[in-house]
Amino acid sequence: MSLELVFEYLFSRTFFDGAVLTLLITITSLFFGVLAGLVVALLQETKIRSLQVVTLVYLWLFRGTPVLFQIIFIYNVLPTFGIRLSAFLSAVIALSLNEGAYMAEILRSGLQAVKTGQRTAGLALGMTKAKVMRFIVIPQAARIVLPPMGNQMIGMLKTSALVSVIAVEELLLVANQTASASFRYFEALTAAGIYYLALTTIFMAGQFFLERSLDPKRGRRKAAPAPLIERLTHMTETAETR
Structure with missing residues (x-):
């Protein structure tokens, strides 16, 4: 055991580049995963039967198979169909599609948690569907989905270590290669x-500050409540009591 060697590895360019690549894979996969999840969540709300079947098949496939299987499948099987992708791109696609399947359920639950009466009240006030989604549904749904999304983000950071099986030189592969060469x-x-603890700590801190900023109780202590949400809530509660 050598603490000097630990610090040498910590500040080495190889380990730093591996950590940066791990962070890049995580952020990129999360971005496209959230986009895919949002599209699937919205498609689940549609009345078109064929689109509902497509989303169900997607969720069934990517929630029912291991992410390691998906990474290897995209990297090794797609070339047999003439689709050749780099290891990095294969990793991002696999992680994004897998993450999208879980994000879809999180986002769908958040959107459905907003009472239908508030959407109806917003339309009654002359707002378009886009404005209802932007100013009424999304602000309230964001507070609901943020904690599970934060957990998914931290999970994605750790799951990114699996891409080492297709020779993406992320942090874990760099550590394994270094240890294999020196037996340390x-x-x-x-x-x-x-490095992993530092990155997860940053993610957890970001989640904490986002949750605080979206906390309605904290907002009421600093400023007056949003009149639109207050008015819609009052209209909804009045309609439900009748």
């Missing part, structure tokens, strides 16, 4: 673990 597994994996 403790030092190399300790340095990688510190």
Whole structure:
């Protein structure tokens, strides 16, 4: 055991580049995963039967198979059909599609948690459907979906280590290669673990501050409540009591 070697690995260019690539894979996959999840969540609300079947098949496939299987399948099987992708692109596509399947359920539950009466009241006030979604549904749904989305983000950061099986030189692969060359597994994996802890801590801190900023109680202490949401809530509660 050598603490000096741990610090040497921590501040080495190789480990730093591996951590940056891990972060890049995580953020890129999360971005496209959230987009895919939002599209699937909205398609689940549609009345078109064929689109509902497509979303169900997508959710069934990507929630029913291991993410490691999906990564290997995209990287190794697609070339047999003439579709050749780099290891990085294969990893991002696989992680994004997998993440989208879980984000879809999170976003759908958040959108459905907003009372239908508030949407109806917004339309009655002359708002378009786009404005109802932007000013009424999304602000309230964001407070609901943020905690599970934060957990998914942290999970994605750790899941990104699986892309090492297709030779993407992310943090874990760099640590394994370094340890294999020097047989100093403790030092190399300790340095990688510190990087992972630092990145997850940043994600957790970001989630905490976002939750605080979206907390309606905190908002009421600082400023007057949003008149539109207050008015819609009053209209909805009045209609429900009749």
